[in-house]
Amino acid sequence: MNVTLLVNTSAGEGTHSKRELRRTLEAAGHRVELGGRKGKKLRRALGAPGDLVVAAGGDGTVGRILKALAGRGVPLAILPLGTANNVARSLGVRGSPEELVAGWPAARRTLVRVGIARGPWGETRFIESVGVGLLARLMSPSLDRGIRDVEDARARTDRLIRALPLTRWRLELDGQDLSGDYLLVEAMNIRCVGPNLCVAQRAEPGDGRLEVVLAGGEDRATLRSLTGRAPEFGSALLPRSGRRLTVWCKRKELHVDHTYGKDLRAPRGLMRVDVELSGLGVEVLV
Numbered sequence: 001m002n003v004t005l006l007v008n009t010s011a012g013e014g015t016h017s018k019r020e021l022r023r024t025l026e027a028a029g030h031r032v033e034l035g036g037r038k039g040k041k042l043r044r045a046l047g048a049p050g051d052l053v054v055a056a057g058g059d060g061t062v063g064r065i066l067k068a069l070a071g072r073g074v075p076l077a078i079l080p081l082g083t084a085n086n087v088a089r090s091l092g093v094r095g096s097p098e099e100l101v102a103g104w105p106a107a108r109r110t111l112v113r114v115g116i117a118r119g120p121w122g123e124t125r126f127i128e129s130v131g132v133g134l135l136a137r138l139m140s141p142s143l144d145r146g147i148r149d150v151e152d153a154r155a156r157t158d159r160l161i162r163a164l165p166l167t168r169w170r171l172e173l174d175g176q177d178l179s180g181d182y183l184l185v186e187a188m189n190i191r192c193v194g195p196n197l198c199v200a201q202r203a204e205p206g207d208g209r210l211e212v213v214l215a216g217g218e219d220r221a222t223l224r225s226l227t228g229r230a231p232e233f234g235s236a237l238l239p240r241s242g243r244r245l246t247v248w249c250k251r252k253e254l255h256v257d258h259t260y261g262k263d264l265r266a267p268r269g270l271m272r273v274d275v276e277l278s279g280l281g282v283e284v285l286v
Helices: 017-027 039-045 059-069 086-091 097-106 132-136 150-163 217-227
Strands: 001-009 031-035 052-057 074-081 110-119 122-128 127-134 169-172 181-183 184-188 208-216 238-241 244-247 255-256 271-285
Touching: 001 017, 001 039, 017 031, 017 097, 039 059, 052 059, 059 074, 059 086, 059 110, 059 122, 059 271, 074 086, 074 097, 086 110, 086 122, 127 132, 127 169, 127 244, 132 150, 132 184, 132 255, 150 217, 169 238, 181 208, 208 217, 208 271
Parallel strands: 001 031, 001 052, 052 074, 074 271
Antiparallel strands: 110 122, 110 271, 127 184, 127 255, 169 181, 169 244, 184 208, 208 238, 244 271
């Protein structure tokens, strides 16, 4: 196949170079074109991507490429090199680059839809989740600074679960009022989020439905158990399935994938945010 390879060499422990990954693909018989993974370089690489695009990196890299590739009709293969690798874990993509490349001929294709969060700032695409509360707080500059790895992030999450007060949010899921006091509200497109917190085991990224996780004060113990549990074990939380979540929140309470609300250039004060999945997607080799 003609393959476009997009690599984040600093992902995870940074042990895989572009040259090594290119050799792996060429040894499997593929013709490889290296491209950039951001901005104009990414748009140029996806202008003529060949038969397959390969995203080698962590969730940030994979998500950015998925959003840019959506609707182009070209499949994606993931080589997970990051620390959390939530997208790859949720899809069941795991193994070394050599093992994954060898498995491509027999791989099935799973559709991953792109989500859209709409607010006063405009529209922002997402792959993983949109939420308010716990995970948005974890992404705030005061807590996000200096996180070393997934284990460190999980330890910080555990401390935050114990200390974070409940917040009252106005919520609607497909028109149904779900307003209440919560620690965490997450509209999930995939199963795992943040530091491998698998709170939505039933999430299917191609079914056009969000899995909305609502965690209140009575769920602190369940959330804490997830910070010390292997991702495969999942959660006792029972998400609600729906097509559109509407939440009224302040920008510092919100995140869209890895973007903290203050970075969305949203206005101060209370705002309405609508979250749903689009008709655009990408087929991923699994």
